[in-house]
Amino acid sequence: MNRPYSRSENTGLISVIHKTLKKGAPNIIKFSATKRHKTMTNILICGFGSIGQKHAKNLTDMGASLRIWRHRQDQKEAIIDAGYEFEPSLENGLDWADAAIIATATDQHIAPATLAAQKNVPYYMEKPVSLNTNGLQELEQNSRNLPIEIGCQLRHHPSLVALKHQLTHHEYGKVLSFQAWVGQRLDEWRPGSDYRKCYSADTTRGGGALFDLVHEIDLMTWLVGPMDSVYADLRHNSDLDMNAEDLANIILSADNKAAGTVQLDMLSPAYRRGLQIICEKCVYTFDMKEGILWRKIGSDDVQCIAKPDKNFQPADMLKNAVEYFINRVKDPTIAPRCGLEDGIHDLHILLAAKQSNSNKTQEKIRKTL
Structure with missing residues (x-):
């Protein structure tokens, strides 16, 4: 899961348009938005x-x-x-399609994805993979050798791609600790809609802070490595009318002995999202709103390492993720950015976190189905 960074991962996603190489100055990488190409692929959503x-x-x-x-x-x-065009038959739609997008509610992911795999149709599945492990083994067996991507589009933010590159090459030593956080009141997520009726407010459909905000957990597995154990505290602290937790505090320990925390909330009155990675020789800091990756060495040496082009928009990450998937459908030799194996590992973390919250104990994370 913690694969070496490869050039193929970056194909068609971002292009370096400027790099400062002045002696004594930090190397600042600016990324432009993806240059898109037209495709006539048949896709069933x-x-x-x-x-x-x-x-x-x-x-x-x-x-x-x-x-x-x-x-x-x-x-x-x-x-x-x-x-x-409305397609009344899932089976007929998959027979027609070159690829599928699984964008149902989380509790309904497995059935259409399994049928797609049985018909040898590559699929892009929204996160998380499921609410439980029911049907997961059959899905995994049928999906082998197919181009599969899980919808963890934060892996396509250009500054985080740059961070992944530096961490993979251990430019400033190994990772020792990490933090990630995200928060915003649920009733501000989708203006014009009743948050109480959306799946995000219902834990039985995949809602709640833990499952719905899994992106930050996924980022830590991508940047730091597979996780070994978890301790979680899940609770509902706000005045929001929802059948799910609105706050998740999670302690994670990685296989490589790094450890850190992830906080996920649906109650923050102001949007916040970011992360910090502590290595042996530096501290990396990233804030989603500004999109800039900073590196701090010592007390005063703070350098801007990477930032998106001025035309970059957060919505570009979803576009980039799907375009990357389509490129993989056309060229299966391209390495996955977030494959099914990664998505299953994320799910095992979520399920262990739920168990930890129930038992009030640290839980080991499953490595196999």
Whole structure:
């Protein structure tokens, strides 16, 4: 899971447009937004909630031919009114498709993904993989040798790609400790919609801070390495009307002995998102809002290591992730950015965290199905 960084991972995602090489000055890498190309790939999108609609718009812009399947057949008119072709049969849709996007609610991921794999159709699955391990072994067995990507698009932020490169090459020693955090009130996530009716407010559908904000946990497994154990405290502290925790405090220990914390919340009155990686010889700090990666050596030596081009938008990460998946469908030799194995490891962390919260104990993280 903690694969060496490869040039193929970066193909078609970001381009270096400027690098300062003045003697005595920090090397600052600025990244431009992805230069996109048109494709006529046939893609079946499974699900048409907020994320499914984003995928539909992005793939239309990329030139893909789309059909939309949704478990709830009563959404046919909404899909047609939005300008897309409604597909009533999942099986027929997969027979037509070159690739599939699994964008259903988390508790409904496994069935369409398994059918896609059985039909040898590559798929991009939204995070997390599932709510439990039911059907996971069959999915994994059927998905072998297929280009699969899990929707952890923060792995496509250019500054975090630069951080991954530096950490992989141990430029400033091994990782000793880490922190990651994200927070914003749930009722501010989707303006114009009732947060109480969305899956994010319902733990039985994959909602709650732990599962819905898994990106930060995934980033730590990508940047630091596979995790060995977890201790978690999950609670509901706000006035939000939801059937799920709105705060998750997590302590993680990695296989390589690094340890750190991840805090996930749906209650913060101001949006916040970032991380810090402590190595033997420096401290890396990243704030999502500004998008800049900083490196601090000693007390006063703070350097800007990487930042996106001025045209870069956070929404580009989702576009980049899906385009990367399409590139892998066309060229299966390209290494996965976040493959099914990574997604399953993330799920095992989530399930161990839930167990830890229930038992009030540190829990080991499963390594196999």
